[in-house]
Amino acid sequence: MSEKLKVGVLDITGCNGCVLSVAFNEDEVLDIFNLVDVQAYRFVSDQATEEMPEFDVVLMEGMVASPRDLELLKKVRERTKVLVALGCCAHSGNIPAYRKWADPKDLAYLHHDKTDDIADVDPTPQDFHVKVDATIPGCPPNRREILEVVKSLVIGKGYRPYTMPVCVECRRNNNQCLLESNKPCLGSITTGGCFAICVNAGLECWGCRGQTADANLDAFMKMLEGKGFKRDFIIERMRTFVGLKIPALETTAG
C-alpha cells in the first residue's frame, strides 16, 4: 500500500457551505478520513495552518475578497500538487462578484472596513490569481461529485467533469419543463452534473454551475424575450452566480 494522499480542506472568504458539503457525505465521511491523510480541515480539526504542510491535494472553498485571501491562496498553491477550486465562489466569485454590475449607491449603506487585512476588494474567482488544476462548480457543489473527485485522485485516474446541459439530467428525472410554465429556467445553457436538483424541487435553474461551451446566448435570450422576460432581467439572472465567467455576455449585452 502506497502512502496516503495528504489532503487539505481549506477556505477563504465564503460561507463554509462547500467544506460542509464534504462532511455531508455522512456515510463516507469517516472512510474519507481513513482513506486519505487529512492534514488540515479547520472545520473539524485542531490542526491550524500556522506551519502549513505540503499537500498532495487541496479542496479550496471561497473567493478572493481580501488581501488576506490572496495571500493564503498563493501560499496554498505553492505547497499543493493538485489544487481543486471547490464550489461556485471558488469557480466564479458567486453572488458577491455581482458587485461588478451593482450600483455603488445601493451598496453605500454597507460602509465597510478599510483596515489593511480586510480591505475591501472586488470578489474574484481563484483562477484569476493562481493556476487551478480542477474545478467542482455549483452553489452548493454536488457532494457526490466531491467524493468522485477525491476517489479519482486516490486511485490516480483522471476526473472528467460533466459537460452536458442540465436539461439532459432533468429530462431523465421526468421533470416537467419549467420553460413551458413560463419560468426563466437557465438549464438549457448551463452545465449539468447536479442531477437537475433545483428543477427536481420545483425551482428553475439559475445557472450556478456555469454555461456550457456551446451555449447559444443570442437564441436563448430571444426565446426568453418571446416569453415576455426583459433583456435586463435575463442578463441579471445569467450573471447572478457566474457573471465573471461569461465573457460572451460582454459583447452580446452591448
Next chain:
Amino acid sequence: MTTTSLTLEEMTKVEGHAILTLKITDGKVEDVHLRGIEGSRYFEGLLVHRAYNEASWISARICGICSCGHTIAAIKAMENALGVQASQQTEDLRVLLTLGERIRSHAAHLYFLALPDYLGAPNAVAIAADKPDAVKMAVAMMKVGNDMVRRIGGRDMIPESATVGGWLHFPSQEDLDSLRARLQELRPGAVATANLFNSLDLPQLKNTSENFSLHNEKEYPVHEGTLKSGNREFPQTDFGKVVEEYHERDQTANFVVREGHTYMVGSLPRMANNFNQLSPEAKSLGGKVMANLDNPFYNNPAQAVELLDAFDQSIAMLGRVKVRPEPMADIKFKKCWGIAAIEVPRGTLWHEYELDDSGHISRANIITPTAQNLRSMEEAIKLYLPQLMSKSRQEVVDGLETLIRCYDPCLSCAAHFLRVEGL
C-alpha cells in the same frame, strides 16, 4: 508596568475566520476585541432591486450552515411586508425544515466542535478511535437532520422548495413517514447526548448579558413569538425601538438592548425564556442548564437538551402533518416594510425588507445571531480571563477558544459583521 498583548488568529472549529486581540496591563484586562476577518460580501446591498421572491434563495448563500434559517427568515419578512398569510401546511413544512437544520447543526457542533474541548481531544476523529459508537451516532443524527432538509426542502443546504406564499414541490407522505421512523429510531442518541453534556464539568462563569430569544407560550420557539429579553417582552416589529446598533473601533457592528445592556442569543437564552414549552423528557434533562443560566458555557448542554426537544417536536409534527398539493397564496404588490425574527441554531436571526410598489426590494437588512453575540462574547472573555491569568499561554488560548466556541459562532455569517462607518 507590564503590558501583555495576545492575538489569537485562525481559530479552528468555528465557522468563518476571526481574530481576537487582548491587552492586559499589570494583570488587569484592558481591552478585548473580537472581529471577523472575512472579506466583505455585501449581500444586503446586492439584494436591492431584486424581486421579492429572489431574496430567500440569494440570502441563503450567506451561510451554508444556516441556509434554511436565512431562507425562512427572508420568506417570513416578505410575507409580513406584503400581508401574505401562508397556509398551515406551508408553515408546518417550514418548521420541519428549521427543526431539521437545528438537529444537524446541534449534533455537528456538539460532537465535532465542542466535545473535543471538553474531552481534551484534538478532534472528533480522535474521539472516534476511543468512542466509535458515539461519533457514529453523532453522524447518524446529523444525517437525519440533513435528510429532513433534503426531503422537505429539496437539497441539504439552500432548500429550493420553500418560497413566499407556498411550496414549490411537496414531499411525499412516504418521505415524511420514513423521516419520522428514523427520528424515533435515533431518539435514544439524543437522550444520551443530553446526559453526556449534563455530566461534563464545565468552568464557572457569571456573565451579565440578558437572555434574548423568541418567546411563545404554545411551543418551544421556532418561527413564531414575541421577543423576550430579561424582563421585557416586545413584538418583532419593535426591533428598532428596543435594540440599538452602534459601531466602534474598526467599525464592527455591535448590538445592545437599549439602556446599554449586552444580550446573548442561542440555545441557552431560548431555554431560559421557554423552559416550560420543552418536551417532557427534554424538560426533565434541563435542570442543570436552568441552574446556570448566566454561564455561557452552559450553551452546550442547552444545545443538547434542545436537540432532544427538536427530535420530539419533529416526531410529533410528522405524525400530524398530511401533505396535499396546494396553490400558492395570492400576492399583491404595494410599497411596504416587513421584518421577521426566527430562531436558528445559533440564536435569533432577523431579516428586514422594504419593497417598492412593483414587488422589488428597495432596502434589505440582515442581522445574524453571531453579530448580536459579539458584545456578549467580548464581555464573557473579559470576565473569564482572571481565572486563566496564572496559566500557560497554551492553556489561556485553549480556554478562550473553548469559551468562544461554546457560543457556536458563525463568523462567516458576516452580512452584518464587518460593517464600517465610511465617513
